[in-house]
Amino acid sequence: MDKLQYSIDETLQGVRIDKALSTLNQEGSRTQIQQWIKEQHVLVNGSVVKTNYKCSAGDIVEITIPELEELDVVAEPMDLDIYYEDADVLVVNKPRGMVVHPAPGHHSGTLVNGLMAHCTDLSGINGVMRPGIVHRIDKDTSGLLMVAKNDVAHESLVQQLVDKTVTRKYQAVVHGVIPHDYGTIDAPIGRDKKDRQSMTVTEENSKHAVTHFRVIERFKAHTLVECQLETGRTHQIRVHMKYIGFPLAGDPKYGPKKTLKFNGQVLHAGLLGFVHPRTQEYLEFEAPLPQDFVELLEYLRKSN
Structure with missing residues (x-):
C-alpha cells in the first residue's frame, strides 16, 4: 500500500x-x-x-x-436491453427480478455480471463489486439505469444526482383510490429501528427525501400513479407511498399481505433524463411498461 x-x-x-x-x-x-x-x-x-x-x-x-483488488465478479453474457451507449455512458433497461450488483446471496446473474461481459470499460469509483453503477433500482423494480464507463463520466452523473437535475419518473400501482390528482411527499427517510432491513419515515438518522406524484388512472380499489424523484433514497417511492396511506401493490416489504398477484412491487422506472458528461447535451429515454405490468392494468380495468 x-x-x-x-x-x-x-x-x-x-x-x-x-x-x-x-x-x-x-x-x-x-x-x-x-x-x-x-x-x-x-x-x-x-x-x-x-x-x-x-x-x-x-x-x-x-x-x-489501498491496493487495487482483483475483480472477482464473473462476466456473464446476457441479452441486455441497451437503450443508449457511447464511450462515456450506457443506458440499460433492467428487467424485474434482476439484482443490480453482486452482494451476499447474489454473486451471479446480476446486471453487473452482464455489463462486464458486454464491455470492459466501466468506471471503478464504486469498487470492484459495483463497476459503472451510478444509481440503483430494487431487484423487483424494472426500468432504466444510467451506467458510467469511466470515472469522469461517473463523477458528472453523481453530481447531477446530488444537484437534483436528473429526471427520473416511475409508474406504480398503489392500493386505494387517491382522491387528488397531484401531490408532493416531503418526509425524511432512515433505517427502521424495528427492522434494520427496512426503511421508514423518521426524524432520527434520516435523510431528506422528496417524491412528487400525479394520478394517471383510477380503478375500483387501486390507482396508477406517476412518481418523480427529487431525491433518491433507498426504497423511497415504496416508503413514501406507504407513509401517505397508499402502499404499492405487490410490495412484500411495505405493502399489505392481501394484494394483487404480481412478482414484486408494481413499479417501473420508465423515464430517465440527464446531461451527457462530455457533450453537455440533455438526453432523455423512455422504456415502455413491461408486459406483466400492462396485463395487470387490463385486469384492473375489467374489474372496475
Whole structure:
C-alpha cells in the first residue's frame, strides 16, 4: 500500500477534508477520496475523521492508498436491453427480478455480471463489486439505469444526482383510490429501528427525501400513479407511498399481505433524463411498461 502525507496550510483552513484532499491529490477523484475516508484510509493528526471534517492549518493528513483488488465478479453474457451507449455512458433497461450488483446471496446473474461481459470499460469509483453503477433500482423494480464507463463520466452523473437535475419518473400501482390528482411527499427517510432491513419515515438518522406524484388512472380499489424523484433514497417511492396511506401493490416489504398477484412491487422506472458528461447535451429515454405490468392494468380495468 502507498502512503501519502500532506500538511494543511492557511489556504485550506475551514475546507472540508474531502475537498482539500482532492485539491492536494490530483490522482484521486473527490468521490474516490470520500470512499477512502469512509473506509478509514485517511487519518488527520493520527485520527479517523468523517468526510465533513473541516481542516485546520497545521493538520497532518495521511492517506494509505489501498491496493487495487482483483475483480472477482464473473462476466456473464446476457441479452441486455441497451437503450443508449457511447464511450462515456450506457443506458440499460433492467428487467424485474434482476439484482443490480453482486452482494451476499447474489454473486451471479446480476446486471453487473452482464455489463462486464458486454464491455470492459466501466468506471471503478464504486469498487470492484459495483463497476459503472451510478444509481440503483430494487431487484423487483424494472426500468432504466444510467451506467458510467469511466470515472469522469461517473463523477458528472453523481453530481447531477446530488444537484437534483436528473429526471427520473416511475409508474406504480398503489392500493386505494387517491382522491387528488397531484401531490408532493416531503418526509425524511432512515433505517427502521424495528427492522434494520427496512426503511421508514423518521426524524432520527434520516435523510431528506422528496417524491412528487400525479394520478394517471383510477380503478375500483387501486390507482396508477406517476412518481418523480427529487431525491433518491433507498426504497423511497415504496416508503413514501406507504407513509401517505397508499402502499404499492405487490410490495412484500411495505405493502399489505392481501394484494394483487404480481412478482414484486408494481413499479417501473420508465423515464430517465440527464446531461451527457462530455457533450453537455440533455438526453432523455423512455422504456415502455413491461408486459406483466400492462396485463395487470387490463385486469384492473375489467374489474372496475
